[in-house]
Amino acid sequence: MLVDDVPHRRVHRWTHLRQHLAGYGFLSPWLLGFFVLTLGPAASSLYLSLTDYGLMSAPRWVGADNYMQIATSDPRFRAAMNVTFTYVLLSVPLKLVFALAVAILLNRGLRGLNWFRAIFYLPSLIGGSVAIAVLWRQVFAGDGILNQVLMALFSYEGPSWIANPSTSIYTLIALAVWQFGSSMIIFLAGLRQIPQDMYEAASIDGAGRSRQFFKITLPLLTPVIFFNAVILTIDAFKAFTPAFVISDGTGGPIDSTLFYTLYLYQEAFTNFRFGYASALAWVLVAIIAAFTALSFLSAKYWVHYDD
Amino acid sequence: MTSLALTGIKKSYGAIDIIHGVDLAIEPGEFVVFVGPSGCGKSTLLRMIAGLEPITGGELRIAGARMNEVSAAERGIAMVFQSYALYPHMSVYKNMSFGLETARMPKAEIDLRVRKAAEILQITKLLDRKPKQLSGGQRQRVAIGRAIVRDPQVFLFDEPLSNLDAELRVQTRVEIAKLHADIGATMIYVTHDQVEAMTLADRIVVLNGGRIEQAGTPLEIYNTPANRFVAGFIGSPKMNFLNVSVDGRAGEAVTLDLAGTKLAVRGIDARPEGLCLGVRPEHLDVGSDRGTPLGAMIATHVEQLGGQTIVYGSLKDRQPIVATLNGQKSVRAGEELRLTADLAQCHVFDAGGRRVAVQSA
């Protein structure tokens, strides 16, 4: 017995090994990508952020200088933060409110739900393309359609919304809100998860419409709202194309549409300050991480989870 | 030669032991049913035999060869899953031929086998259909067909009838028994349904908590349950377990006290505390002259099943008791009934739950 036990154990080990090999075989593209495209570059950009590095020179160690400069003496960083936070703090809540309101309207059992759902979703699907940015530039231009409509309806001669530094950011916020469709679809899916008998029970208990909304719909929807808010916030911090196209890549007029990512792009690929741009990138990562962490911390107090 | 031998088979997930060392030898052509409550380890045991779960300890031999490290497909077994696990995107034919194609069997041979199995199961007309287009019973046949084509030494069934409705279940049960008679292969069948176990098995293996409680023919299990667990698990309604105390002892003979009624038995020697008397409801009789008197029962509730009358009630000392009477008996709640039973059909279990062989004295 002992004698023929040995080869068996070998067989045993081989079948186990095959399992692991198969696992790593199937995972290998991702693994390679993880090391070469994510982990390696992340480590390297962390290092670069502590150097002075341009196209022509080798990286020169400067310690925390880049971060110091960002924090203390970079007016364009401050402008970019200003623009980005305005954009995030206005576009995300507006988008959420719009998406939720329309989802609730649609959930009323309107005929043609699928049609409306599709119509509202379309802008989300194409909203990131250059064509839409081009269109937006036209809509809000001095002689654009918005002003034409205002002229026709109210005889009001509007300014060029794009060229005016005090309004240009709002055209981009409008563009973001225009793309509320995907959030709306997630809300619709969430609304359908709420069991119908809960409303029936509530109306038997004498709860009216608004009470049902605030006591049933809204609390049960908080996980979806939370999820949408986090995703939208992260996406809003990363917005790039519309600002780039609308301002011809400058972030103008007078840095009024200088999104953080646009500033990062300019530093990296126009000024070729790779070290400084890397530092900017990690500051953005930190901001997004902080925002996400805060959201998750706050979730305890307002998000309702089933036990 | 044994068809399948388990020696000290163990299974643990980390520190948790699921199967505690199972020894079992199965003869060629035997129909063995693993039965037990959910979580008893019967499915895990089957899956270890199948090769779907690694064996932690002990040895599995099929036709004499050690199988612990052999892959599932090379063990010469086939399995019918509870969910049938038919490949939804393949036709019935493809479902049955998939394993043979994997083994690179010649096309002509595959075709022969599939058509033969289809004929046995009368599903020839369904060969081009997809599983979606089949009824539950037909899917069941395809699942069995997929096992047959591989011509295995051992068939494994994992609760194969639990997804069928009651009528079809009975019908399929009969067909499985017939299939076993026809092809004569060794079959291991897992179920939690004691009727399936009793009707199908050459031998029943009752499992509980990862251990074999008893293995034996259906009637052995029914007539001489090894312990209180087996006695309670097989049989419906459940066996009555009545507390008795030892009243006196005269040599071999012992007098038991059941709620004031004296019973004289022989065969009990040690540890007379914590004894209990097991009587199946169907072995109780009311108002009969034959058998040993067991005292009076106050009826509290009566169920008329037509062919049988089930009476629920209690003894004088308030111990609950159930009696199944043949035919339609007019018993009213509150009525006092005189119980009798043949002591040969009664069992005494000691404090540890083990059955003690007793004879009437």
Add this chain to the structure above:
Amino acid sequence: MTETTVDATGSSPLLRAFAYAAVLAVSFVMLYPLLWMVSSSFKPENEIFSTTSLIPETFTTDAYRRGWNGLSVSFGWMFLNSTVIALLAVVGNLVSCSMAAYAFTRLQFKGRSFWFALMLGTMMLPQHAVLIPQYLMFLNFGWVNTILPLVVPKFLAIDAFFIFLMIQFFRGIPRDLDEAAVMDGAGPLRIFFKIILPLSTPVLATAAVFSFIWTWDDFFAPLIYLNDIEKYTAQLGLRTFVDATAQSDWGALLAMSTLTILPIFILFVVFQRLLIEGIATTGMKR
């Protein structure tokens, strides 16, 4: 019956009419710019800004002709570039992400949960953190100004979203099927190709359509990596066209804008259901 919504509270006809009016109004406002764009692209130049009407008085495809050849390289060429890149991205994503999702859901191997956690982590990490070293690496490889930096990462499952999407789907395929296949002698490869993939066509289609659309729409990566106009994607071409025309030829610009959206619009019309379900079940971006 496709509409399964049930009115929870039994709204009155008046409220219902109000809801209807509101939804209709919102959809009109939302669609108006798009419709205006399409209709203006068929108007003669002088008509574009003289009327807000959506129906061209004079219908002409002149703007398309002007736009198509408005740059030194024809738009047709750039559409071809975009198509090649997007199709390669689709193939790359499907192959690499389905493999990873299969490993994560179906194969037992050491370190699986560790890698799984890291994979989820990469979904959180903004691409900006790795952008510059990636660029420098591709520059070193001599890949800048080729489509390789746009395509090769897709073959390395860089879009963890698709892995996640497929994991969700694979988890819904009963494990019994794998086990039945194991009993039938199939190894991991055969199970993957013969069982899992054939049963996953819905999720593969969803991932393919999203891949195509997102790659087609992508502006940032082509902007960084492609320099020569012959290599431009449609998006880059359009943005160059904005500069080149200096907004003097709005008709041509709107015509080309319409064309770059057209493929997405067609995919949207054909695969609307898949896309909306994909969004609803995973809550994916966009």
